[in-house]
Amino acid sequence: MKPKFHTTAHHYAINLVIHFLGLHNINMGRLKVRRALYEKEAFPETSMQDIGMELQKWGIQHELKTAPCNITDAMVFPTMAVIRIHEQDVLAIVEKVEEQQIHLQYFFADTITCAVSELTVLQYLDIKEIVVDKEFCEACEQEDLSEREAYTDSIFAVEDFLSEEECNYMIDYCEQHNLFNRSMTGAADGTGEITGNRTSYSAFITTSRQDPLFNDIIERAADLMEVEPARIEDLQCVRYGEGQEFKPHFDSFETGVKRKATLLVYLNDNFEGGETVFPEIGFSVSPKRGMALSFVNLDEQNKDLIYSLHGGAPVTAGIKFACNIWIHL
Numbered sequence: 001m002k003p004k005f006h007t008t009a010h011h012y013a014i015n016l017v018i019h020f021l022g023l024h025n026i027n028m029g030r031l032k033v034r035r036a037l038y039e040k041e042a043f044p045e046t047s048m049q050d051i052g053m054e055l056q057k058w059g060i061q062h063e064l065k066t067a068p069c070n071i072t073d074a075m076v077f078p079t080m081a082v083i084r085i086h087e088q089d090v091l092a093i094v095e096k097v098e099e100q101q102i103h104l105q106y107f108f109a110d111t112i113t114c115a116v117s118e119l120t121v122l123q124y125l126d127i128k129e130i131v132v133d134k135e136f137c138e139a140c141e142q143e144d145l146s147e148r149e150a151y152t153d154s155i156f157a158v159e160d161f162l163s164e165e166e167c168n169y170m171i172d173y174c175e176q177h178n179l180f181n182r183s184m185t186g187a188a189d190g191t192g193e194i195t196g197n198r199t200s201y202s203a204f205i206t207t208s209r210q211d212p213l214f215n216d217i218i219e220r221a222a223d224l225m226e227v228e229p230a231r232i233e234d235l236q237c238v239r240y241g242e243g244q245e246f247k248p249h250f251d252s253f254e255t256g257v258k259r260k261a262t263l264l265v266y267l268n269d270n271f272e273g274g275e276t277v278f279p280e281i282g283f284s285v286s287p288k289r290g291m292a293l294s295f296v297n298l299d300e301q302n303k304d305l306i307y308s309l310h311g312g313a314p315v316t317a318g319i320k321f322a323c324n325i326w327i328h329l
Protein backbone atom coordinates (compact mmCIF):
# COMPACT_ATOMS: atom_id res chain seq x y z
CA MET A 1 0.00 0.00 0.00
CA LYS A 2 1.48 3.29 -1.08
CA PRO A 3 0.36 6.82 -0.37
CA LYS A 4 -1.45 8.07 -3.46
CA PHE A 5 0.06 11.49 -3.19
CA HIS A 6 3.66 10.58 -3.89
CA THR A 7 5.89 13.44 -4.77
CA THR A 8 8.58 13.38 -2.12
CA ALA A 9 8.37 12.03 1.41
CA HIS A 10 8.34 15.45 3.05
CA HIS A 11 5.82 16.84 0.59
CA TYR A 12 3.53 13.93 1.36
CA ALA A 13 3.87 14.60 5.10
CA ILE A 14 3.08 18.28 4.65
CA ASN A 15 -0.05 17.56 2.64
CA LEU A 16 -1.13 14.99 5.19
CA VAL A 17 -0.73 17.43 8.08
CA ILE A 18 -2.64 20.17 6.23
CA HIS A 19 -5.41 17.72 5.46
CA PHE A 20 -5.49 16.57 9.07
CA LEU A 21 -5.72 20.15 10.36
CA GLY A 22 -8.58 20.78 7.94
CA LEU A 23 -10.46 17.76 9.32
CA HIS A 24 -10.32 19.52 12.70
CA ASN A 25 -11.43 22.84 11.18
CA ILE A 26 -8.02 24.41 11.51
CA ASN A 27 -7.55 26.11 8.16
CA MET A 28 -4.38 28.10 8.07
CA GLY A 29 -3.07 27.79 4.54
CA ARG A 30 0.10 25.91 3.70
CA LEU A 31 2.84 28.35 4.56
CA LYS A 32 3.18 27.82 8.33
CA VAL A 33 3.00 24.05 7.98
CA ARG A 34 5.51 23.91 5.16
CA ARG A 35 7.94 26.24 6.88
CA ALA A 36 7.74 24.45 10.18
CA LEU A 37 8.34 21.02 8.66
CA TYR A 38 10.96 22.05 6.12
CA GLU A 39 12.95 23.75 8.81
CA LYS A 40 13.26 20.69 11.02
CA GLU A 41 16.76 19.34 11.42
CA ALA A 42 15.64 15.90 10.34
CA PHE A 43 14.47 17.21 6.93
CA PRO A 44 13.72 15.53 4.53
CA GLU A 45 12.71 12.88 7.09
CA THR A 46 9.67 14.07 9.01
CA SER A 47 9.25 12.62 12.46
CA MET A 48 6.03 12.38 14.40
CA GLN A 49 7.69 14.33 17.25
CA ASP A 50 8.35 17.21 14.89
CA ILE A 51 4.80 17.17 13.60
CA GLY A 52 3.40 16.84 17.11
CA MET A 53 5.33 19.87 18.36
CA GLU A 54 3.86 22.02 15.62
CA LEU A 55 0.33 20.66 16.01
CA GLN A 56 0.52 21.64 19.68
CA LYS A 57 1.26 25.25 18.66
CA TRP A 58 -1.67 25.29 16.26
CA GLY A 59 -4.21 24.13 18.79
CA ILE A 60 -4.14 20.32 18.88
CA GLN A 61 -3.21 19.44 22.47
CA HIS A 62 -2.11 15.83 22.70
CA GLU A 63 0.21 13.27 24.10
CA LEU A 64 2.39 11.27 21.74
CA LYS A 65 1.95 7.56 22.45
CA THR A 66 4.68 5.26 21.21
CA ALA A 67 4.81 1.49 20.72
CA PRO A 68 3.64 -0.56 22.47
CA CYS A 69 0.46 1.48 22.25
CA ASN A 70 -3.12 0.66 21.60
CA ILE A 71 -4.89 3.01 19.25
CA THR A 72 -8.27 1.53 20.14
CA ASP A 73 -7.85 3.44 23.43
CA ALA A 74 -7.83 6.81 21.65
CA MET A 75 -10.75 9.12 22.49
CA VAL A 76 -10.55 11.64 19.65
CA PHE A 77 -10.60 10.78 15.93
CA PRO A 78 -9.39 11.50 13.34
CA THR A 79 -5.92 11.24 14.70
CA MET A 80 -2.52 10.87 13.16
CA ALA A 81 -0.35 7.77 13.44
CA VAL A 82 2.79 6.14 12.14
CA ILE A 83 1.82 2.63 11.15
CA ARG A 84 3.83 -0.33 9.95
CA ILE A 85 2.04 -2.10 7.17
CA HIS A 86 3.47 -4.49 4.59
CA GLU A 87 6.91 -3.88 6.12
CA GLN A 88 6.72 -0.15 5.49
CA ASP A 89 6.41 2.64 8.06
CA VAL A 90 3.82 5.12 6.87
CA LEU A 91 2.46 8.35 8.28
CA ALA A 92 -1.33 8.16 8.08
CA ILE A 93 -4.55 9.72 9.27
CA VAL A 94 -6.65 7.30 11.29
CA GLU A 95 -10.24 8.28 10.68
CA LYS A 96 -11.68 5.92 13.27
CA VAL A 97 -11.32 2.46 14.78
CA GLU A 98 -14.46 0.38 14.89
CA GLU A 99 -14.90 -3.28 15.79
CA GLN A 100 -11.19 -3.97 15.39
CA GLN A 101 -11.22 -2.34 11.96
CA ILE A 102 -8.96 0.61 11.39
CA HIS A 103 -10.05 3.24 8.87
CA LEU A 104 -7.11 5.04 7.31
CA GLN A 105 -7.23 8.17 5.24
CA TYR A 106 -4.53 9.07 2.82
CA PHE A 107 -4.22 12.44 1.25
CA PHE A 108 -6.46 12.61 -1.83
CA ALA A 109 -7.32 8.95 -1.40
CA ASP A 110 -10.39 7.10 -0.31
CA THR A 111 -10.53 5.56 3.10
CA ILE A 112 -8.76 2.24 3.40
CA THR A 113 -9.96 -0.22 5.99
CA CYS A 114 -7.91 -3.01 7.49
CA ALA A 115 -8.00 -5.18 10.57
CA VAL A 116 -6.13 -3.79 13.58
CA SER A 117 -4.20 -7.08 13.68
CA GLU A 118 -2.90 -6.48 10.13
CA LEU A 119 -0.80 -3.50 11.12
CA THR A 120 1.29 -2.18 13.96
CA VAL A 121 0.68 1.30 15.29
CA LEU A 122 4.14 2.62 16.12
CA GLN A 123 3.04 6.05 17.33
CA TYR A 124 -0.16 7.99 17.54
CA LEU A 125 -1.44 11.29 18.84
CA ASP A 126 -3.67 10.87 21.84
CA ILE A 127 -5.64 14.09 21.40
CA LYS A 128 -6.82 15.80 24.60
CA GLU A 129 -8.21 19.11 23.41
CA ILE A 130 -8.51 21.23 20.29
CA VAL A 131 -8.33 25.00 20.66
CA VAL A 132 -8.55 26.94 17.41
CA ASP A 133 -7.49 30.56 17.22
CA LYS A 134 -9.47 31.82 14.22
CA GLU A 135 -7.61 35.12 13.92
CA PHE A 136 -4.24 33.37 13.91
CA CYS A 137 -5.46 31.00 11.19
CA GLU A 138 -6.83 33.84 9.05
CA ALA A 139 -3.58 35.77 9.32
CA CYS A 140 -1.64 32.63 8.30
CA GLU A 141 -3.88 32.06 5.30
CA GLN A 142 -3.45 35.65 4.17
CA GLU A 143 0.34 35.49 4.49
CA ASP A 144 0.36 32.21 2.58
CA LEU A 145 -1.66 33.71 -0.24
CA SER A 146 0.48 36.81 -0.66
CA GLU A 147 3.79 34.91 -0.54
CA ARG A 148 2.55 32.39 -3.07
CA GLU A 149 1.35 35.15 -5.39
CA ALA A 150 4.62 37.04 -5.08
CA TYR A 151 6.62 33.94 -5.99
CA THR A 152 4.37 33.10 -8.92
CA ASP A 153 4.78 36.68 -10.19
CA SER A 154 8.56 36.37 -10.01
CA ILE A 155 8.59 33.49 -12.52
CA PHE A 156 8.99 34.65 -16.09
CA ALA A 157 9.40 33.17 -19.54
CA VAL A 158 11.25 34.51 -22.56
CA GLU A 159 10.09 33.18 -25.89
CA ASP A 160 12.70 32.45 -28.58
CA PHE A 161 15.56 32.71 -26.14
CA LEU A 162 17.20 30.09 -28.37
CA SER A 163 16.64 29.83 -32.11
CA GLU A 164 15.44 26.63 -33.73
CA GLU A 165 18.99 26.05 -35.07
CA GLU A 166 20.51 26.48 -31.62
CA CYS A 167 18.00 24.04 -30.09
CA ASN A 168 18.76 21.43 -32.74
CA TYR A 169 22.51 21.98 -32.44
CA MET A 170 22.30 21.33 -28.71
CA ILE A 171 20.25 18.15 -29.04
CA ASP A 172 22.50 16.81 -31.82
CA TYR A 173 25.67 17.70 -29.91
CA CYS A 174 24.56 15.73 -26.84
CA GLU A 175 23.33 12.75 -28.83
CA GLN A 176 26.36 12.58 -31.15
CA HIS A 177 28.79 12.78 -28.25
CA ASN A 178 26.77 10.18 -26.30
CA LEU A 179 26.50 12.56 -23.36
CA PHE A 180 23.14 11.38 -22.05
CA ASN A 181 23.31 9.23 -18.91
CA ARG A 182 20.61 8.08 -16.49
CA SER A 183 19.96 11.15 -14.33
CA MET A 184 21.01 11.11 -10.71
CA THR A 185 19.20 12.81 -7.89
CA GLY A 186 21.29 15.15 -5.83
CA ALA A 187 21.35 16.23 -2.23
CA ALA A 188 17.57 16.71 -2.03
CA ASP A 189 17.53 12.97 -1.44
CA GLY A 190 20.79 12.85 0.47
CA THR A 191 23.14 11.33 -2.10
CA GLY A 192 23.72 11.22 -5.82
CA GLU A 193 21.98 8.08 -6.94
CA ILE A 194 19.66 6.63 -9.54
CA THR A 195 16.14 6.61 -8.13
CA GLY A 196 12.58 6.39 -9.34
CA ASN A 197 12.24 10.09 -8.55
CA ARG A 198 14.07 10.86 -11.70
CA THR A 199 13.77 8.53 -14.63
CA SER A 200 15.12 10.92 -17.26
CA TYR A 201 18.60 11.21 -18.81
CA SER A 202 21.04 14.09 -18.37
CA ALA A 203 24.02 15.39 -20.30
CA PHE A 204 26.63 17.70 -18.77
CA ILE A 205 28.31 19.69 -21.50
CA THR A 206 31.73 20.13 -19.93
CA THR A 207 33.00 21.78 -23.10
CA SER A 208 30.40 24.58 -22.83
CA ARG A 209 33.09 27.26 -22.58
CA GLN A 210 35.06 26.07 -25.61
CA ASP A 211 32.15 25.90 -28.05
CA PRO A 212 31.38 29.39 -29.48
CA LEU A 213 27.65 28.64 -29.72
CA PHE A 214 27.36 27.37 -26.14
CA ASN A 215 29.51 30.21 -24.89
CA ASP A 216 27.23 32.70 -26.61
CA ILE A 217 24.21 31.11 -24.91
CA ILE A 218 25.94 31.40 -21.54
CA GLU A 219 26.63 35.10 -22.16
CA ARG A 220 23.05 35.72 -23.25
CA ALA A 221 21.78 33.97 -20.11
CA ALA A 222 24.12 36.06 -17.96
CA ASP A 223 22.75 39.22 -19.58
CA LEU A 224 19.15 38.17 -19.04
CA MET A 225 19.71 37.19 -15.42
CA GLU A 226 21.96 40.21 -14.79
CA VAL A 227 24.93 38.23 -13.46
CA GLU A 228 28.57 37.72 -14.47
CA PRO A 229 29.00 34.79 -16.95
CA ALA A 230 31.33 33.17 -14.39
CA ARG A 231 28.31 32.52 -12.19
CA ILE A 232 26.73 30.34 -14.85
CA GLU A 233 27.34 26.61 -14.58
CA ASP A 234 28.24 24.46 -17.59
CA LEU A 235 25.09 23.69 -19.53
CA GLN A 236 23.15 20.55 -18.72
CA CYS A 237 20.66 19.00 -21.10
CA VAL A 238 17.91 16.63 -20.07
CA ARG A 239 16.08 14.05 -22.16
CA TYR A 240 12.83 12.28 -21.26
CA GLY A 241 11.48 9.35 -23.23
CA GLU A 242 7.89 8.21 -23.01
CA GLY A 243 6.82 7.68 -19.39
CA GLN A 244 9.92 9.38 -17.99
CA GLU A 245 9.70 12.18 -15.44
CA PHE A 246 11.53 14.10 -12.77
CA LYS A 247 9.45 14.28 -9.62
CA PRO A 248 9.28 17.57 -7.68
CA HIS A 249 12.64 18.60 -6.24
CA PHE A 250 14.75 21.65 -5.42
CA ASP A 251 17.53 22.64 -7.82
CA SER A 252 19.81 24.18 -5.23
CA PHE A 253 22.21 21.66 -3.77
CA GLU A 254 22.86 21.51 -0.06
CA THR A 255 26.53 20.82 -0.59
CA GLY A 256 28.83 22.51 -3.05
CA VAL A 257 27.87 25.74 -4.70
CA LYS A 258 24.24 26.68 -4.36
CA ARG A 259 22.06 27.41 -7.35
CA LYS A 260 20.36 30.74 -6.80
CA ALA A 261 18.21 30.63 -9.92
CA THR A 262 17.35 28.36 -12.83
CA LEU A 263 16.86 29.22 -16.46
CA LEU A 264 15.24 26.20 -18.05
CA VAL A 265 15.18 26.26 -21.83
CA TYR A 266 12.93 23.93 -23.81
CA LEU A 267 14.70 22.53 -26.84
CA ASN A 268 11.66 21.02 -28.55
CA ASP A 269 7.90 20.75 -28.19
CA ASN A 270 6.95 17.89 -30.52
CA PHE A 271 5.93 15.59 -27.66
CA GLU A 272 3.00 15.25 -25.28
CA GLY A 273 2.96 15.77 -21.51
CA GLY A 274 6.23 16.91 -19.92
CA GLU A 275 4.94 20.15 -18.41
CA THR A 276 7.12 21.79 -15.77
CA VAL A 277 5.02 21.73 -12.61
CA PHE A 278 5.31 23.75 -9.38
CA PRO A 279 3.10 21.82 -6.92
CA GLU A 280 3.46 24.30 -4.05
CA ILE A 281 1.99 27.17 -6.02
CA GLY A 282 -0.30 25.18 -8.30
CA PHE A 283 1.47 26.40 -11.44
CA SER A 284 2.56 24.63 -14.58
CA VAL A 285 4.26 25.55 -17.83
CA SER A 286 3.86 23.87 -21.21
CA PRO A 287 7.17 23.55 -23.01
CA LYS A 288 7.66 25.62 -26.15
CA ARG A 289 10.75 25.25 -28.32
CA GLY A 290 13.33 27.96 -27.61
CA MET A 291 11.45 29.36 -24.61
CA ALA A 292 13.40 30.02 -21.40
CA LEU A 293 11.71 29.79 -18.03
CA SER A 294 13.30 31.65 -15.13
CA PHE A 295 12.69 30.91 -11.47
CA VAL A 296 14.49 31.61 -8.22
CA ASN A 297 15.53 28.75 -5.88
CA LEU A 298 16.82 30.53 -2.78
CA ASP A 299 15.41 33.19 -0.50
CA GLU A 300 17.36 36.19 0.83
CA GLN A 301 19.08 33.99 3.43
CA ASN A 302 19.96 31.57 0.61
CA LYS A 303 17.76 28.84 1.97
CA ASP A 304 15.63 26.68 -0.34
CA LEU A 305 12.54 28.62 -1.33
CA ILE A 306 9.68 26.23 -0.69
CA TYR A 307 7.70 27.56 -3.66
CA SER A 308 10.50 26.68 -6.05
CA LEU A 309 9.73 22.97 -5.66
CA HIS A 310 9.23 21.82 -9.26
CA GLY A 311 9.33 18.79 -11.48
CA GLY A 312 9.06 17.57 -15.05
CA ALA A 313 5.75 15.75 -15.48
CA PRO A 314 5.83 12.40 -17.32
CA VAL A 315 6.15 12.58 -21.07
CA THR A 316 3.20 10.71 -22.52
CA ALA A 317 4.30 10.58 -26.19
CA GLY A 318 7.53 11.44 -28.00
CA ILE A 319 10.82 12.63 -26.53
CA LYS A 320 11.35 15.85 -24.58
CA PHE A 321 14.62 17.79 -24.54
CA ALA A 322 15.47 20.75 -22.32
CA CYS A 323 18.56 22.57 -21.10
CA ASN A 324 19.25 23.74 -17.56
CA ILE A 325 21.21 26.95 -17.19
CA TRP A 326 21.97 27.29 -13.50
CA ILE A 327 23.05 30.51 -11.84
CA HIS A 328 25.32 30.07 -8.83
CA LEU A 329 25.40 32.23 -5.75
Ligand SMILES: O=C(O)CCC(=O)C(=O)O
Pocket residue numbers: 238246251264274275276277310311312313322324
Ligand atom coordinates in the same frame (compact mmCIF):
# COMPACT_ATOMS: atom_id res chain seq x y z
O1 LIG B 1 12.02 18.99 -17.35
C1 LIG B 1 11.54 19.88 -16.67
O2 LIG B 1 10.52 20.49 -17.02
C2 LIG B 1 12.19 20.21 -15.37
C3 LIG B 1 13.63 19.78 -15.32
C4 LIG B 1 14.26 20.03 -14.01
O3 LIG B 1 13.63 20.48 -13.10
C5 LIG B 1 15.71 19.77 -13.79
O4 LIG B 1 16.33 19.17 -14.66
O5 LIG B 1 16.23 20.13 -12.72
Ligand SMILES: [Fe+2]
Pocket residue numbers: 249250251310
Ligand atom coordinates in the same frame (compact mmCIF):
# COMPACT_ATOMS: atom_id res chain seq x y z
FE1 LIG C 1 14.89 21.16 -11.51
